[in-house]
Amino acid sequence: MIALWLIVIMLVGGIAAWLVAPLHRHASAWVAIAALATDFALALGLAVGPARTAAVTRIGAFFVNVAFPWIPRFGISFHLAMDGLSLVMILLTLFLGLVSVLVSWREITERIGFFHFNLLWTMAGVLGVFLAVDLFLFAFFWEVMLVPMYFIIALWGHEHRIVAAIKFFIFTQVSGLIMMVAIVGLVLAHWRATGTLTFDYFALLGTPLSRSAATWLMLGFLAAFLVKLPAVPFHTWLPDAHTEAPTAGSVILAGVLLKTGAYGLLRFVFPLFPDAAFRFAPIAMALGVVGILYGAVQAFGQTDLKRLVAYTSVSHLGFVLLGVFAWNELALQGAVTQMIAHGLSTGALFALAGLLQERIHTREMPRMGGFWAMAPRMGAMGLFFAIASLGLPGLGNFIGEFLVLLGAYQANAWLAAIAAFGLVASAAYALLLVQRVFHGPRRPELALPDLAPRELAVLGAMLVFLVWIGVYPQSLVDTVRPAILGMQHLVVSPPLLGRRG
Amino acid sequence: MRDALVLVPALPLAGFLILFLSMGALKRGAVAWIGVGSVGLALVAAVVAATGFWRHGAAPYTQTLYTWLSVAAFVPRVRFYLDGLSLVAMGVVTGVGFLIHLYSAEFMIDDEGYSRFFAYMNLFVAAMLILVLADNLLLLLLGWEGVGLASYLLIGFWYGESLNGLAARKAFIMTRLGDVAFVIGLLVLFNRLGTLNIQDLVRNAQAVWVPGSFWPTLAGALLLGGALGKSAQLPLQTWLPDAMAGPTPVSALIHAATMVTAGVYLVARLHGLYALAPAIERLIAVIGAVTLLLSAFAALVQSDIKRVLAYSTMSQIGYMFLANGVGAWSAAIFHFMIHAFFKALLFLAAGAVIQALHDEHDIGRMGGLRRQMPFTFWSFLIGGAALSAFPFITAGFYSKDLILWDAFASPLGGPAFWAAGLLGAFLTGLYTFRLIIRVFLGPAKSKIGRRPGWLMAVPIGVLALLSVVGGLLNIPSLFGGGAQFTHFLAQVLPAQALRPGVRAIEPDLETAAIGASLGGIFLAFLLFLHAPQWVEKVKSTVAGAALARWWGAGWGFDRLYEGVVARAYAGWARANRDDFVDAGVDGVVEGNRLLHQLLRWTQTGHVRWYAMAIALGAMGWFWLAVLS
Amino acid sequence: MASVLSEGLAVSALLFAIGLVGLLARRNVIMVLVAIEIMLNAAGLAFIVAGARWGQADGQIMFILILALAAAEVSVGLALVLQMDRRHATLDVDALSDLKG
């Protein structure tokens, strides 16, 4: 039931935030914080409790499972389940949700209630994506998270927000449609094979498919996930959307929405189509490597601060793609760690970019410089998150990247070696960012107040988490391990058709 | 007592955290106490740990803090390893580090970033200690990158100058280029040997790999990449001269005494692995020899006092690489230690000079400081003498001599390496005393400002003392010494076998070495003090001027890297700012627009036209559905 | 009465075709509406014939529904004609082509 509550609290909280908006300027924000904090506490309770001891069974390592019939005629049920992977993703989502509310404190001045409504409903959609184990329900939530995000970009974004929002929407919508077709195809294949019409994930595992059918269906799923991830060459929606979105939108896009793509790869592509996925793995890993290097080079060339950070996402998520398709424990743990660390580091960089824009009304780096002298706290934070994002050992991103490389090397040594060059390229862009924004001669003409305590607290919390993951990643690894072992188990020996767990 | 080991890196780390979190809220006095005190306490802890180490018969000691990560078979721990080698390195880092911190407390007193400076310095010391004490390569990598970060931060310490930022980024990125190879090397090692623990790794390697086979050669080469970047050896050396943009104590600590010698330490640490890869050893020796010569020539024509010292650092590290390459591990480490003493001394004294002359770096505008700053002069002279291996009384003589001897006598060595080293020694004397003559002798050219106070003088004095007496630790048997240092390290770094018959010519070699360094010094006096017109004459010829320019620019590597590689990268990134992939998406949009143009003529707006279209459509369907 | 089924349908088709000719050929908007009425009526005839074939009431019911539709359509259509006359002072359907792409 708790899985359902997580989503319901978000939905109800969203409506409540909308309704209370007229009461006080920050009323909706407080309601949103209350809802997110409640959810976060619930999820944290699961993390210290059942997540650690989840048993790895034939169908995975789920410790929360709730199902209601929804459209029984087509075998669609409202089926939610949670394992360690879902849990850490949900924790990240809710944490970044809190961050988004806090960094929008002053930035959002119009339609505040509707903003928080959209924020929380996006959260609800994302939680649903991380929890759904009915493919129809998954596709449903996949769309649910899209629409409010579209509004967030289109209503509260910057100069070219409409174009960016539409681009984001079309990319995601079209790829989601392809996934929907693939879902229906899979369900029909299962129906033909067994006579049961069902969208249930556990039932569909191990559906016998011909080689070509499996490949095509997998490509259908892949379309949605690679666009969302995003993998080069499907990434071009991302710089636009990230740049034009308001701060909260950027944080959530980078921190959370991109992760749904990686989550989908882990949860669906490999378990449902193991053979096809393994056949495709070299191509996908190569795409990952291309993403790592291309994203880093592109980031280096940007002058818009948010655009730079957006391209670093492409680079970082390339590691995730590489790790997922290497599909061994090291690489998978690395990919998950990288997702969390990227969510924190990139989210923080977007937050900083937003705070800067709020103060100096520009994102153009040539018009910045010397901010350390004026705002040393902000400079220190910017420096920290920049070096986190270049993968300094002792911080979260390094653990993720190194594990991915270690695992990927076992799958494909050459690609792993090429991917390692991402370390240099990331250093180039991260240090360029620090140089252009914080170092250099002082700009006396700009007034730049340093971070307020609220902002410092938000960024400080992200800093602490990143250091925590870097210094003691075992806590994260242990939470995710049963889920990863479970998924690997599925892929090695999928449960026989018709026998449900 | 050995448990105090953890405190050695922990104390500077704590100092860093306190200073970082206080965000400049502390007073200068408190900052100095925390910054210097934490390193001082780390020195005490190191002494305590070392005492415990001796008490237990110098047996290797490991201290496990916790398991960093445990995924599948990959279980790196946060664990420190103390043996003779790491003890020496730890001693150098804490000892020299403490002295330089003490010096900085006065040197930086007027700087507005006082607290930030000590935060970074403490971070550096902590990371460097983690590097030298790490028991596995992943933890070593943490320290390795940590020192790189601290180096970056400190080179760019005066961030107001964009050039400093450029130098800092250059240093970080070039060393990171080497680190990529290092990381790939870790991947290879873990995948082949199943562990990153250094001791297990070397043991496994010796068990499963045939000497000279592919895998040890590959792994050795890749790890060497990291060492070359960090130690500023060819071809990744160009960042070091630019790194002099940082405050002088930084140059002393990071870019002379400790960090840049990390590569030497790494190769020595993994000597068991390199023993399996003789081709790579040979490569190391060649790189060392070439670097030591190239940078010695470059040092000859520099006009910035710190750049002379920077090139000389590269050159001296070249000696250490040469020693490592010929299998004289302990000679490399001995030179590493002695070099830390005298190079730190030279930098600190140079710092005093620079400060006295109001931030003047150009040796052309210095001169005659011997009378005005006698203490600094004598200290600098001692350091310079040690650097030029002035026979018998300086420590540098004993350490460099050992390397020259091994370069000749080792089975991996040979006359060519020895000759390169000898030429290097000659050049070292030449450029060192050129520097001393230009700065301290001759007529005085400017008035001096402030003289070093006792906080600066004490470290300089202590280091000067060490630069003299350090040699006593390892006097070769030829001069009646016991070579205690080599024996002490022999447990870790195996003693050198000799080629047959070389003992007989040892005295001849020694004579040659002494002659080379004295000859260099003598020539320096001749050329730069007594007959400067000869130098001017050579410089005024076309060839001479071109050569001076070429050497002055560090043999033009910078032009190659910055002009070709960096410019190509940045140019491509800038040219593709709008992302050509996006053009594909725009192409789809354009295609749709074209289609739209094609179809819009059907929309005439006339109702009857539409009716006709409907009728035609109906006919078509009729045709298809029924008649066909 | 003997079978006139085919004949009835043929008449319906003929009426429909004539209506179509009128629709396409006439430019007067009232005549266009008239042509539409003819075509609707032709469709109604087809339904009646079919209903007669089976002896069921359904055909007539369909006709009644068409009738209702025609009535609604004519009322709106004629109101539009009035508007058109008022705004554009013409009854030429070709004069109204604002929807041209």
Place this chain on the structure above:
Amino acid sequence: MVVIFYLSSAVAVAATILAVTRVGVVHALLYLIASLLAVAILFFTLGAPFAAALEVIIYAGAIMVLFVFVVMMLNLGERALAQEKAWLRPRVWIGPGLLALVLLGESLYVIGQGAHTPYRVAVTGPEAVGATLYGPYALAVELASLVLLAGLVGAFHLGRHALHGGPRDGERPQ
């Protein structure tokens, strides 16, 4: 009855052709009424007296009257007639005629393909129609009433300004 069927068919077709081709709108409408009446007779011969009655009352009566009213309101004069003549040159009939001819050919071909089982026309009276209409087709009746309501509202709304006289400010056509 068969004779009546053929006769009224001929009348219907002829009247329709005339209705479509007349220059004057009023003439066209009168021919159309004739055509509708002929079709009503056809309905009667096909055993659908109720539909025949509706055809006369609603189609020929109400709807045509509506047309006539509108024509009267528009008050078309000689100028309109002249314009109509200008429009109706012979060549405008060629295209539509050919198109309609092909469609007709196709339809007739399809009709000719049908099976010709002889049958007798049975009269389906108003009672049977009513019973079916308010039985299984009740929903359709409701929908039809909604369509009529929509037509009513639409016609009222659109016709309102026209009845109130000239165009309002700002609505003048360009």
